[in-house]
Amino acid sequence: MExxxxxxxxxxxxxxxxxxxxxxxxxxxQNPARLPACxxxxxxxxxxxxxxxxLTYLNPLTFFWILLSPIALIIAYFVFRKQLSxxxxxxxxxxxxxxxxxxxxKISWVLFVVGIVVRILIGKQFFMLQMIVIxxxxxxxxxxxxxxxxxxxxxxxxEPIFVLKGFNKAFVAKLKGQSR
Numbered sequence: 001m002e003x004x005x006x007x008x009x010x011x012x013x014x015x016x017x018x019x020x021x022x023x024x025x026x027x028x029x030q031n032p033a034r035l036p037a038c039x040x041x042x043x044x045x046x047x048x049x050x051x052x053x054x055l056t057y058l059n060p061l062t063f064f065w066i067l068l069s070p071i072a073l074i075i076a077y078f079v080f081r082k083q084l085s086x087x088x089x090x091x092x093x094x095x096x097x098x099x100x101x102x103x104x105x106k107i108s109w110v111l112f113v114v115g116i117v118v119r120i121l122i123g124k125q126f127f128m129l130q131m132i133v134i135x136x137x138x139x140x141x142x143x144x145x146x147x148x149x150x151x152x153x154x155x156x157x158x159e160p161i162f163v164l165k166g167f168n169k170a171f172v173a174k175l176k177g178q179s180r
Contacts, residue, residue: 020033020035020036022175022176023163025165025167025172026155026163026164026165027163027164027165027167028161028162028163028164029084029086029161029162029164030160030161030162031083031084031085031160031162032084032085032086032087033084033085033086033087033162033164034086034087034088035086035087035088035089036089036175037089038089038171038174038175039089039090039091039094039171040088040089040090040094040152040167040168040171041090041091041094041097041098041168041171042091042093042094042168042170042171043168043170043171043173043174044091044094045174046091047091047092048089048090048091049089049090049091049092049095050087050088050089051087051088051089051090051095052085052086052087053085053086053087053088053152054083054084054085054086055083055084055086055152055153055154055162055164056081056082056083056084056154057081057082057083057084057154057156057157057162058077058080058081058082059080059157062076062077062080082154082157082162084154084162084164086152086164088152097147097148098148099148100148101144101145101147101148102144102148104140104141104144105140105141105144105145105148108137108138108140108141108144109137109138109141111133111137112133112134112137112138112141114133115130115133115134115137116134118130118133119134151166151167151168152164152165152166152167153165153166
């Protein structure tokens with residue numbers, strides 16, 4: 001029988017680069033991360049498509065750089081941000097929904113720019129219609145972005161471990177059921 005030395009470093013499930021470990025409702029992983037084959041939107045396991053994404057973590061204290069100047073904040077953002085490359089799966093209906101809302105968001109931003117250009121070119125004619133387009137299209141774009149988004153984000157970063165949050169309840173239930 002092999003005995004483990006008291007001086008040996010502790011083993012961790014996160015030594016594997018693609019490993020994920022549940023910590024309550026949060027998921028701990030390393031960069032690059034690969035989530036298990038389960039739809040992140042609905043928990044389905046059939047006919048999945050892989051999606052690659054980069055998530056960014058920025059310590060909230062970094063925003064105090066705005067007290068110096070906006071330029072200092074921009075520099076601090078690029079210096080102190082940590083990025084996680086993550087790949088996850090989506091089923092066909094969830095991918096279709098994300099694509100639809102993504103296209104609506106793009107069209108809304110185009111309408112916003114067109115509304116401003118029309119306002120500059122023709123002046124106050126059709127003022128109410130211009131204001132509806134200029135004020136309404138960014139709101140629609142933000143709503144569409146929220147509808148397409150997975151809500152997946154980085155909660156915390158402690159070198160080299162990223163803590164992820166924002167998982168769908170069906171996804172969490174499916175994966176926690178598999179890990180038992």
